[in-house]
Amino acid sequence: MKIQKAYTATDVHVAGEAFRIIKDAPLSYYPSLQQLDEQFPHVYADEIKLLLNEPRGFAGLNGCLIVPPFSREADAAVVFFTHEGTVPFQYGGAIAVITALLECGHLSQKKSNEYKLETVSGVISVRAVVEKDEVISVELVSNPCTIIQMNIPYKDTNYSLVQADQLYAIFKKSDVPFELQMEDLSEVQKWGQEVNTALDSNQSIKGVVLLDDLLLPNGRIKTVTFRKDNFIVRSPGFGTAAACYASLLFNGEFTMKQPFENESIFNSFITVQLANQSEDGYQFAFTSRGFITGMQTYVLDQEDPLAAGFLLK
Numbered sequence: 239m240k241i242q243k244a245y246t247a248t249d250v251h252v253a254g255e256a257f258r259i260i261k262d263a264p265l266s267y268y269p270s271l272q273q274l275d276e277q278f279p280h281v282y283a284d285e286i287k288l289l290l291n292e293p294r295g296f297a298g299l300n301g302c303l304i305v306p307p308f309s310r311e312a313d314a315a316v317v318f319f320t321h322e323g324t325v326p327f328q329y330g331g332a333i334a335v336i337t338a339l340l341e342c343g344h345l346s347q348k349k350s351n352e353y354k355l356e357t358v359s360g361v362i363s364v365r366a367v368v369e370k371d372e373v374i375s376v377e378l379v380s381n382p383c384t385i386i387q388m389n390i391p392y393k394d395t396n397y398s399l400v401q402a403d404q405l406y407a408i409f410k411k412s413d414v415p416f417e418l419q420m421e422d423l424s425e426v427q428k429w430g431q432e433v434n435t436a437l438d439s440n441q442s443i444k445g446v447v448l449l450d451d452l453l454l455p456n457g458r459i460k461t462v463t464f465r466k467d468n469f470i471v472r473s474p475g476f477g478t479a480a481a482c483y484a485s486l487l488f489n490g491e492f493t494m495k496q497p498f499e500n501e502s503i504f505n506s507f508i509t510v511q512l513a514n515q516s517e518d519g520y521q522f523a524f525t526s527r528g529f530i531t532g533m534q535t536y537v538l539d540q541e542d543p544l545a546a547g548f549l550l551k
Contacts, residue, residue, distance in 0.1 A: 255473035291547025312356035329476035337528035382519035403477035411450035430464035
Protein backbone atom coordinates (compact mmCIF):
# COMPACT_ATOMS: atom_id res chain seq x y z
CA MET A 239 0.00 0.00 0.00
CA LYS A 240 1.26 3.45 -0.94
CA ILE A 241 -0.44 6.10 1.16
CA GLN A 242 -1.38 9.22 -0.77
CA LYS A 243 -3.31 11.00 2.00
CA ALA A 244 -3.86 10.41 5.71
CA TYR A 245 -6.12 12.18 8.19
CA THR A 246 -6.68 11.57 11.88
CA ALA A 247 -10.23 12.17 13.04
CA THR A 248 -12.26 11.95 16.23
CA ASP A 249 -15.78 10.61 15.84
CA VAL A 250 -18.47 11.85 18.22
CA HIS A 251 -22.19 11.22 18.35
CA VAL A 252 -24.67 13.64 19.90
CA ALA A 253 -28.06 12.06 20.64
CA GLY A 254 -27.39 9.63 17.80
CA GLU A 255 -26.16 12.11 15.17
CA ALA A 256 -22.59 11.41 14.05
CA PHE A 257 -19.82 13.98 13.59
CA ARG A 258 -16.31 13.43 12.27
CA ILE A 259 -13.90 16.03 13.66
CA ILE A 260 -10.56 16.78 11.99
CA LYS A 261 -7.73 19.05 13.06
CA ASP A 262 -4.98 18.15 10.59
CA ALA A 263 -6.35 19.32 7.24
CA PRO A 264 -3.89 20.65 4.62
CA LEU A 265 -2.18 23.82 5.80
CA SER A 266 -3.44 26.94 4.06
CA TYR A 267 -3.62 30.56 5.14
CA TYR A 268 -6.92 32.42 5.20
CA PRO A 269 -7.35 35.96 6.55
CA SER A 270 -10.80 35.18 7.97
CA LEU A 271 -13.07 32.28 8.81
CA GLN A 272 -15.56 33.57 6.25
CA GLN A 273 -13.02 33.20 3.45
CA LEU A 274 -12.08 29.72 4.66
CA ASP A 275 -15.77 28.79 4.67
CA GLU A 276 -16.26 30.15 1.15
CA GLN A 277 -13.27 28.30 -0.28
CA PHE A 278 -13.73 25.10 1.73
CA PRO A 279 -16.00 23.20 -0.74
CA HIS A 280 -13.42 23.76 -3.49
CA VAL A 281 -10.10 23.55 -1.65
CA TYR A 282 -11.19 20.63 0.54
CA ALA A 283 -13.38 18.80 -1.98
CA ASP A 284 -11.18 15.70 -1.84
CA GLU A 285 -11.20 15.70 1.97
CA ILE A 286 -15.01 15.91 2.06
CA LYS A 287 -15.28 12.86 -0.19
CA LEU A 288 -12.53 10.93 1.58
CA LEU A 289 -13.84 11.50 5.11
CA LEU A 290 -17.63 11.56 4.67
CA ASN A 291 -18.36 9.29 1.73
CA GLU A 292 -18.53 5.53 1.95
CA PRO A 293 -16.63 3.24 2.46
CA ARG A 294 -15.14 5.42 5.26
CA GLY A 295 -18.31 7.34 6.05
CA PHE A 296 -22.03 7.23 5.27
CA ALA A 297 -24.84 9.48 4.06
CA GLY A 298 -25.75 10.86 7.49
CA LEU A 299 -22.23 11.73 8.63
CA ASN A 300 -21.34 15.38 9.37
CA GLY A 301 -17.90 16.95 9.32
CA CYS A 302 -16.25 19.55 11.57
CA LEU A 303 -12.91 21.19 10.78
CA ILE A 304 -11.24 22.79 13.81
CA VAL A 305 -8.72 25.58 13.20
CA PRO A 306 -7.11 28.20 15.47
CA PRO A 307 -9.51 31.08 16.17
CA PHE A 308 -9.40 34.28 14.16
CA SER A 309 -11.27 36.16 16.90
CA ARG A 310 -9.40 36.86 20.14
CA GLU A 311 -12.48 36.11 22.22
CA ALA A 312 -12.89 32.57 20.84
CA ASP A 313 -11.29 29.37 22.09
CA ALA A 314 -11.39 27.68 18.67
CA ALA A 315 -12.81 28.21 15.20
CA VAL A 316 -14.95 25.61 13.42
CA VAL A 317 -16.16 24.99 9.89
CA PHE A 318 -19.17 22.67 9.72
CA PHE A 319 -19.68 20.67 6.53
CA THR A 320 -21.72 17.89 4.96
CA HIS A 321 -21.42 15.93 1.73
CA GLU A 322 -22.81 18.96 -0.14
CA GLY A 323 -20.44 21.55 1.33
CA THR A 324 -20.33 23.87 4.33
CA VAL A 325 -23.27 24.80 6.56
CA PRO A 326 -23.35 27.98 8.67
CA PHE A 327 -23.89 26.27 12.03
CA GLN A 328 -24.80 22.95 13.64
CA TYR A 329 -25.94 22.82 17.26
CA GLY A 330 -25.01 19.16 17.54
CA GLY A 331 -21.69 19.89 15.85
CA ALA A 332 -20.85 22.53 18.44
CA ILE A 333 -21.54 20.02 21.23
CA ALA A 334 -19.43 17.39 19.48
CA VAL A 335 -16.52 19.81 18.97
CA ILE A 336 -16.40 21.13 22.53
CA THR A 337 -16.64 17.54 23.84
CA ALA A 338 -13.73 16.37 21.69
CA LEU A 339 -11.57 19.41 22.50
CA LEU A 340 -12.03 19.04 26.26
CA GLU A 341 -11.88 15.26 26.58
CA CYS A 342 -8.86 14.93 24.26
CA GLY A 343 -6.95 17.65 26.12
CA HIS A 344 -6.82 20.16 23.25
CA LEU A 345 -8.64 22.73 25.35
CA SER A 346 -8.04 23.43 29.02
CA GLN A 347 -10.98 23.20 31.37
CA LYS A 348 -12.26 26.53 32.72
CA LYS A 349 -13.70 27.06 36.18
CA SER A 350 -16.54 29.05 34.63
CA ASN A 351 -17.42 26.16 32.28
CA GLU A 352 -17.96 28.82 29.61
CA TYR A 353 -16.34 28.43 26.17
CA LYS A 354 -16.62 30.28 22.88
CA LEU A 355 -16.55 28.78 19.39
CA GLU A 356 -16.02 30.96 16.35
CA THR A 357 -18.27 30.00 13.43
CA VAL A 358 -19.12 31.65 10.14
CA SER A 359 -22.37 32.69 11.85
CA GLY A 360 -20.44 34.45 14.61
CA VAL A 361 -18.91 33.59 17.98
CA ILE A 362 -21.27 31.40 20.01
CA SER A 363 -21.13 30.59 23.71
CA VAL A 364 -21.43 27.07 25.10
CA ARG A 365 -21.47 25.88 28.68
CA ALA A 366 -19.75 22.53 29.18
CA VAL A 367 -19.81 20.78 32.55
CA VAL A 368 -16.86 18.45 33.11
CA GLU A 369 -16.60 15.80 35.82
CA LYS A 370 -13.56 13.53 36.15
CA ASP A 371 -12.28 14.65 32.74
CA GLU A 372 -15.58 13.74 31.06
CA VAL A 373 -18.01 16.23 29.57
CA ILE A 374 -21.34 15.31 31.13
CA SER A 375 -23.49 18.07 29.63
CA VAL A 376 -23.28 20.92 27.14
CA GLU A 377 -25.74 23.80 26.96
CA LEU A 378 -26.15 26.44 24.26
CA VAL A 379 -28.86 28.90 23.28
CA SER A 380 -30.55 29.01 19.90
CA ASN A 381 -31.05 31.99 17.64
CA PRO A 382 -34.63 33.34 17.59
CA CYS A 383 -37.22 31.07 15.94
CA THR A 384 -40.04 32.75 14.05
CA ILE A 385 -43.42 31.50 12.86
CA ILE A 386 -43.73 32.04 9.11
CA GLN A 387 -47.19 30.59 8.45
CA MET A 388 -49.62 28.33 10.27
CA ASN A 389 -52.30 25.90 9.06
CA ILE A 390 -51.23 25.53 5.44
CA PRO A 391 -53.53 23.01 3.69
CA TYR A 392 -52.06 19.70 2.52
CA LYS A 393 -54.43 16.91 1.43
CA ASP A 394 -56.62 16.12 4.45
CA THR A 395 -54.36 17.86 6.95
CA ASN A 396 -52.25 21.01 7.29
CA TYR A 397 -48.75 22.04 8.28
CA SER A 398 -46.84 25.01 9.66
CA LEU A 399 -43.71 26.77 8.46
CA VAL A 400 -41.23 27.78 11.15
CA GLN A 401 -37.82 29.39 10.67
CA ALA A 402 -35.26 28.06 13.14
CA ASP A 403 -31.71 27.19 12.06
CA GLN A 404 -33.43 26.50 8.73
CA LEU A 405 -37.01 26.49 7.43
CA TYR A 406 -39.08 23.55 8.65
CA ALA A 407 -42.49 22.27 7.53
CA ILE A 408 -44.14 20.76 10.63
CA PHE A 409 -46.87 18.13 10.40
CA LYS A 410 -48.81 16.56 13.29
CA LYS A 411 -48.47 12.81 13.86
CA SER A 412 -52.17 12.66 14.82
CA ASP A 413 -52.97 12.91 11.10
CA VAL A 414 -51.08 9.74 10.08
CA PRO A 415 -52.02 6.06 10.68
CA PHE A 416 -48.70 4.88 12.11
CA GLU A 417 -46.54 5.42 15.20
CA LEU A 418 -43.14 7.09 15.47
CA GLN A 419 -41.27 3.93 16.38
CA MET A 420 -38.67 1.72 14.78
CA GLU A 421 -41.24 -1.00 14.04
CA ASP A 422 -43.06 1.42 11.71
CA LEU A 423 -39.89 2.81 10.11
CA SER A 424 -40.80 1.75 6.56
CA GLU A 425 -44.14 3.60 6.77
CA VAL A 426 -42.45 6.61 8.33
CA GLN A 427 -39.92 6.73 5.50
CA LYS A 428 -42.60 6.32 2.83
CA TRP A 429 -44.60 9.20 4.32
CA GLY A 430 -41.53 11.45 4.42
CA GLN A 431 -40.65 10.75 0.81
CA GLU A 432 -44.20 11.52 -0.33
CA VAL A 433 -44.32 14.82 1.56
CA ASN A 434 -40.85 15.86 0.39
CA THR A 435 -41.90 15.23 -3.20
CA ALA A 436 -45.12 17.22 -2.74
CA LEU A 437 -43.26 20.19 -1.22
CA ASP A 438 -40.31 20.02 -3.62
CA SER A 439 -41.39 23.19 -5.45
CA ASN A 440 -40.68 25.23 -2.30
CA GLN A 441 -36.89 25.15 -2.29
CA SER A 442 -36.69 27.24 0.88
CA ILE A 443 -38.04 24.33 2.96
CA LYS A 444 -35.00 22.37 4.18
CA GLY A 445 -36.63 19.95 6.60
CA VAL A 446 -39.96 18.15 6.95
CA VAL A 447 -40.91 17.27 10.52
CA LEU A 448 -43.48 14.82 11.83
CA LEU A 449 -44.40 15.85 15.38
CA ASP A 450 -46.02 13.64 18.00
CA ASP A 451 -47.19 15.87 20.86
CA LEU A 452 -49.33 13.28 22.63
CA LEU A 453 -46.97 13.29 25.65
CA LEU A 454 -46.66 17.07 25.81
CA PRO A 455 -48.47 17.15 29.19
CA ASN A 456 -45.66 14.90 30.47
CA GLY A 457 -42.96 17.29 29.23
CA ARG A 458 -42.01 15.50 26.04
CA ILE A 459 -42.54 15.49 22.30
CA LYS A 460 -41.33 12.98 19.72
CA THR A 461 -40.18 13.97 16.24
CA VAL A 462 -38.77 12.63 13.00
CA THR A 463 -37.03 15.05 10.63
CA PHE A 464 -36.52 14.42 6.93
CA ARG A 465 -33.88 16.24 4.93
CA LYS A 466 -34.49 17.31 1.33
CA ASP A 467 -32.75 14.14 0.12
CA ASN A 468 -35.24 12.05 2.19
CA PHE A 469 -32.53 11.05 4.65
CA ILE A 470 -33.80 10.92 8.26
CA VAL A 471 -31.84 13.08 10.71
CA ARG A 472 -30.26 10.71 13.22
CA SER A 473 -30.87 12.85 16.31
CA PRO A 474 -34.16 14.26 17.63
CA GLY A 475 -32.99 17.51 16.02
CA PHE A 476 -32.01 20.74 17.74
CA GLY A 477 -33.49 23.05 15.12
CA THR A 478 -36.43 20.66 14.95
CA ALA A 479 -37.03 20.99 18.69
CA ALA A 480 -36.92 24.78 18.52
CA ALA A 481 -39.28 24.91 15.54
CA CYS A 482 -41.78 22.49 17.09
CA TYR A 483 -41.88 24.08 20.52
CA ALA A 484 -42.12 27.54 18.94
CA SER A 485 -45.18 26.45 16.94
CA LEU A 486 -46.79 24.87 20.01
CA LEU A 487 -46.19 27.99 22.09
CA PHE A 488 -47.50 30.22 19.32
CA ASN A 489 -50.71 28.17 19.20
CA GLY A 490 -51.08 28.51 22.96
CA GLU A 491 -51.11 24.71 23.35
CA PHE A 492 -48.96 24.84 26.50
CA THR A 493 -46.75 27.05 28.63
CA MET A 494 -43.06 26.22 28.88
CA LYS A 495 -42.21 26.92 32.50
CA GLN A 496 -39.84 23.98 32.92
CA PRO A 497 -37.46 21.99 30.71
CA PHE A 498 -39.04 19.74 28.08
CA GLU A 499 -37.58 16.98 25.93
CA ASN A 500 -37.48 16.16 22.24
CA GLU A 501 -37.22 12.41 21.63
CA SER A 502 -36.12 10.62 18.47
CA ILE A 503 -37.67 7.57 16.83
CA PHE A 504 -34.95 5.44 18.46
CA ASN A 505 -35.43 7.01 21.92
CA SER A 506 -32.48 9.39 22.19
CA PHE A 507 -33.40 12.85 23.46
CA ILE A 508 -32.29 16.42 24.00
CA THR A 509 -33.52 18.80 26.69
CA VAL A 510 -35.13 22.08 25.65
CA GLN A 511 -36.08 25.11 27.74
CA LEU A 512 -37.49 28.48 26.73
CA ALA A 513 -34.72 31.05 27.15
CA ASN A 514 -36.36 34.19 25.79
CA GLN A 515 -39.48 35.37 24.00
CA SER A 516 -39.57 38.68 22.17
CA GLU A 517 -40.76 40.31 18.95
CA ASP A 518 -37.86 38.57 17.20
CA GLY A 519 -39.24 35.16 18.13
CA TYR A 520 -38.54 32.35 20.59
CA GLN A 521 -35.10 31.40 21.84
CA PHE A 522 -34.40 28.05 23.46
CA ALA A 523 -31.61 26.60 25.59
CA PHE A 524 -30.54 23.12 24.50
CA THR A 525 -28.82 20.64 26.80
CA SER A 526 -27.25 17.44 25.55
CA ARG A 527 -23.91 15.65 25.55
CA GLY A 528 -21.51 14.05 23.12
CA PHE A 529 -19.88 10.64 23.23
CA ILE A 530 -16.57 9.91 21.53
CA THR A 531 -17.01 6.75 19.47
CA GLY A 532 -13.59 6.48 17.91
CA MET A 533 -10.24 8.02 17.04
CA GLN A 534 -8.97 6.79 13.72
CA THR A 535 -6.56 7.55 10.93
CA TYR A 536 -8.17 7.45 7.50
CA VAL A 537 -5.88 6.87 4.56
CA LEU A 538 -6.14 6.92 0.79
CA ASP A 539 -4.19 4.29 -1.11
CA GLN A 540 -3.16 5.79 -4.44
CA GLU A 541 -4.30 2.57 -6.10
CA ASP A 542 -7.78 2.72 -4.52
CA PRO A 543 -10.40 2.63 -7.33
CA LEU A 544 -12.97 4.22 -4.98
CA ALA A 545 -10.91 7.28 -4.11
CA ALA A 546 -13.97 9.57 -4.41
CA GLY A 547 -16.14 7.16 -2.46
CA PHE A 548 -19.87 6.67 -2.95
CA LEU A 549 -23.17 7.16 -1.11
CA LEU A 550 -26.09 4.77 -0.75
CA LYS A 551 -29.26 6.41 0.52
